[in-house]
Amino acid sequence: MSEIIELLRGRLGERVSLGDEDRAAHSHDYWALTALRSSRGQPPPQVAAVVRPADTSEVSWVLARCHETGTPVIPYGLGSGVCGAIMGRPDAVVLSLEGLTGLHHLDEHNGTARFGAGTRGSDAEAAVAAEGFTLGHQPQSIGVSTVGGWVATRASGQFSTAYGNIEDLITDIEVVLADGRVLRTATTPRSSTGPDLRQLFLGSEGTLGVITEVGFSLIRRPESTAGQAFHFVDMEAGLEAIRVVVQSGWAPPVARLYDPRESLHHFPEDCPEGRCALLWVHEGPVPRVEVEVDAVARICADLGGESLNPSTVDQWFEHRNRVSPWESFFERGIVLDTIEVGCSWDRAGELYRRAVSSCSRVDGVLSVSAHSSHSYRAGTALYFTFLARPDDGSLMENTYLECWAAVMDAVGEVGGVISHHHGIGRVRRGYLAEQLGPVGLDLLRSIKGALDPRAILNPGALIPD
Numbered sequence: 001m002s003e004i005i006e007l008l009r010g011r012l013g014e015r016v017s018l019g020d021e022d023r024a025a026h027s028h029d030y031w032a033l034t035a036l037r038s039s040r041g042q043p044p045p046q047v048a049a050v051v052r053p054a055d056t057s058e059v060s061w062v063l064a065r066c067h068e069t070g071t072p073v074i075p076y077g078l079g080s081g082v083c084g085a086i087m088g089r090p091d092a093v094v095l096s097l098e099g100l101t102g103l104h105h106l107d108e109h110n111g112t113a114r115f116g117a118g119t120r121g122s123d124a125e126a127a128v129a130a131e132g133f134t135l136g137h138q139p140q141s142i143g144v145s146t147v148g149g150w151v152a153t154r155a156s157g158q159f160s161t162a163y164g165n166i167e168d169l170i171t172d173i174e175v176v177l178a179d180g181r182v183l184r185t186a187t188t189p190r191s192s193t194g195p196d197l198r199q200l201f202l203g204s205e206g207t208l209g210v211i212t213e214v215g216f217s218l219i220r221r222p223e224s225t226a227g228q229a230f231h232f233v234d235m236e237a238g239l240e241a242i243r244v245v246v247q248s249g250w251a252p253p254v255a256r257l258y259d260p261r262e263s264l265h266h267f268p269e270d271c272p273e274g275r276c277a278l279l280w281v282h283e284g285p286v287p288r289v290e291v292e293v294d295a296v297a298r299i300c301a302d303l304g305g306e307s308l309n310p311s312t313v314d315q316w317f318e319h320r321n322r323v324s325p326w327e328s329f330f331e332r333g334i335v336l337d338t339i340e341v342g343c344s345w346d347r348a349g350e351l352y353r354r355a356v357s358s359c360s361r362v363d364g365v366l367s368v369s370a371h372s373s374h375s376y377r378a379g380t381a382l383y384f385t386f387l388a389r390p391d392d393g394s395l396m397e398n399t400y401l402e403c404w405a406a407v408m409d410a411v412g413e414v415g416g417v418i419s420h421h422h423g424i425g426r427v428r429r430g431y432l433a434e435q436l437g438p439v440g441l442d443l444l445r446s447i448k449g450a451l452d453p454r455a456i457l458n459p460g461a462l463i464p465d
């Protein structure tokens, strides 16, 4: 290890950091289980060094040296991933993207912008907002994640129902391959030039290349925004309203349906107990928004929805990115996590019921709830939250894993995808083989072998052994 560190220091100097705190801070992401273990005095192993290249050519040089010496490299955005994709190991270096930040280029006429991959999401949004645009990508973690991390995890934003997810919002990427070669995809609204190479890196979680630049197709800031809300008798009724709206061709960017437990938690003063709150946000030119608001209200009423105070939408806007730290729960002996999955419309009600009921049967579970927050013509995403307090505190990790297994098994039984937007990391790695099937798994491993023959890129994440 000391030889490669000497080599890297020879070119990058102090930008190869060996400080204990720095290495510890870069040896994990925001996975609840790592945080739980750390709170019990079992932090993850530390990486040997944190390497901070300043540009693509330095990333290329670092990767070429790591490739030659077989040194594992863990790409690091801002560490907000929640699946354990970042986990320290003493024979690895973290490659931080924090030196590759900022707006490289904004083209008002074409509505495009390109950023260094390490740019914080909220900085990227602010830069395009200053020119009258939005990225259209508003993950809850926009202030603590990078644009490169969004691509690497196939992230989703809160406005995805109209604007799409990260794969729909980017034009092109620049990626450094494991051996240091640089791939730059064409800047074009679309192409028919064989398989789309960007897709190899979308969701690759640092295992196939290091993304160094991301080009976006921008959206003009909407002329008008309007919110409205309804409540429904149960999740099925609310899901049916979303299905009809989306399949009818209406395009509200935000469609969020909360189950009774979450409705009561978020809107205790407005939503009647036992009912499911459904919030819509409409955006676009004034006449379109007006027509859409009326049409969606009619669909909701026809399907049994009753009006809810529209201020619930303002409340959501105000609180939407607030999250309590894991540690505040662990202190009280509570273990918790969120699990987002996806499925077709015909399975959504059954998946909701089955996951809630099987997770609720795990010993010590206090609550299991869900909402739907990203919808498509063909189906929706369900986002579960569980909290558990086992009688015996030493069982917190077991309980955590049992809750995960209950939801993953429900997805397997009903049919759906084990992750809608958080990715695989380590928490879902054991479930990926079944999801992909033997041919899919073989193909994924072949791609890994071709792109990273010495397996230096983020070993242990995403790809099952």
Ligand SMILES: Cc1cc2nc3c(=O)[nH]c(=O)nc-3n(C[C@H](O)[C@H](O)[C@H](O)COP(=O)(O)OP(=O)(O)OC[C@H]3O[C@@H](n4cnc5c(N)ncnc54)[C@H](O)[C@@H]3O)c2cc1C
Pocket: 029, 030, 074, 075, 076, 077, 078, 079, 080, 081, 082, 085, 086, 097, 117, 118, 138, 139, 140, 141, 144, 145, 146, 147, 148, 149, 150, 151, 152, 153, 154, 155, 156, 157, 158, 204, 205, 206, 207, 209, 210, 211, 212, 323, 421, 422, 458, 461
């Ligand atoms: C409070 C909170 C709210 C969240 N809300 C959302 C949400 O609304 N939607 C959503 O999709 N996710 C959400 N997440 C999850 C997380 O923010 C996303 O997965 C995000 O895309 C990770 O970005 P990051 O820059 O922090 O990546 P990191 O956590 O640093 O890395 C994530 C993975 O990507 C790899 N990686 C990072 N950058 C690069 C790069 N440049 N090249 C190659 N590989 C790279 C890493 O090796 C790792 O495998 C949330 C997380 C938190 C903590």
